[in-house]
Amino acid sequence: MPALRRGLAVLRLLASRPGPLSAAAVARELSLPRSTTYHLLAELAAAGFATHFPEERRYGLGVAAFELGSAYLRHDPLERLARPVLRRLVDSVGRTAHLGVLHGSEALYLVREQPRQPTTIVSDVGVRLPAHLTASGRAVLGRLPAAQVRALFPGPFVDRTGRGPRNLPALRRLLAVERRRGWAVEDGYVTAGFASVAAPVFDHGERPIAAITVTFRHVCEVECGETWPELAAEIRRAADELTSRIGGRG
Numbered sequence: 001m002p003a004l005r006r007g008l009a010v011l012r013l014l015a016s017r018p019g020p021l022s023a024a025a026v027a028r029e030l031s032l033p034r035s036t037t038y039h040l041l042a043e044l045a046a047a048g049f050a051t052h053f054p055e056e057r058r059y060g061l062g063v064a065a066f067e068l069g070s071a072y073l074r075h076d077p078l079e080r081l082a083r084p085v086l087r088r089l090v091d092s093v094g095r096t097a098h099l100g101v102l103h104g105s106e107a108l109y110l111v112r113e114q115p116r117q118p119t120t121i122v123s124d125v126g127v128r129l130p131a132h133l134t135a136s137g138r139a140v141l142g143r144l145p146a147a148q149v150r151a152l153f154p155g156p157f158v159d160r161t162g163r164g165p166r167n168l169p170a171l172r173r174l175l176a177v178e179r180r181r182g183w184a185v186e187d188g189y190v191t192a193g194f195a196s197v198a199a200p201v202f203d204h205g206e207r208p209i210a211a212i213t214v215t216f217r218h219v220c221e222v223e224c225g226e227t228w229p230e231l232a233a234e235i236r237r238a239a240d241e242l243t244s245r246i247g248g249r250g
Contacts, residue, residue: 006032010040011065016205020058070239076111078210079111079130081245086113086212089238093231100136100198101209103128105152107137111132132171133189135198139211142179142201149175158224163223183232184211184230193219197228199239209248
């Protein structure tokens with residue numbers, strides 16, 4: 001068991017870095033004896049989970065790790081784990097709930113659960129919407145590095161209803177507010193007469209990988225400044241539960 005835990009720790013370290021690492025760097029990062037590190041890397045390379053670059057004297061992830069990750073995606077684990085969480089949330093709040101992910105500069109909806117009397121809304125499964133306008137998109141964007149957000153929005157901002165951030169400085173200000181608050185809100189940014197509240201879901205590296213959103217009818221002639229904290233508390237509990245179910249940390 002200790003050897004298995006150490007081997008998995010090596011894989012996680014290799015996966016977390018943008019390029020290959022030397023055995024000495026792996027040993028130093030994980031506080032492992034150098035001889036143990038070389039043995040673990042050799043075994044991982046033999047099984048295809050690590051690749052040795054002899055000219056560079058470094059190690060990176062192998063093809064088997066890629067195949068394992070591809071199999072993980074084929075099994076739709078995030079959606080499967082999210083559905084019961086969303087169902088319980090919908091039963092509690094009586095409103096439509098979604099699981100969404102960031103896909104470039106767009107929010108992509110993967111799962112939708114509806115109450116007994118559903119309302120027709122634009123955010124259906126498979127729909128993509130401008131991430132800066134959606135609560136789900138900004139719930140994720142708010143936890144990303146500023147440079148990454150800047151790279152995602154290099155040009156003109158899409159506008160749907162005349163509300164929402166229209167340039168990068170405005171988006172940054174809104175993300176800062178929502179990050180401090182702990183949840184994102186959109187009030188008629190996507191569809192007039194509807195509002196949404198969203199909270200982020202995190203992976204094992206504390207990175208935002210998805211958001212849980214609740215959408216509902218809300219008519220307001222101008223932006224009312226509502227933040228719906230009681231509803232947000234329910235959504236955050238659901239997001240925390242899904243984070244836990246996938247082995248993440250928020």
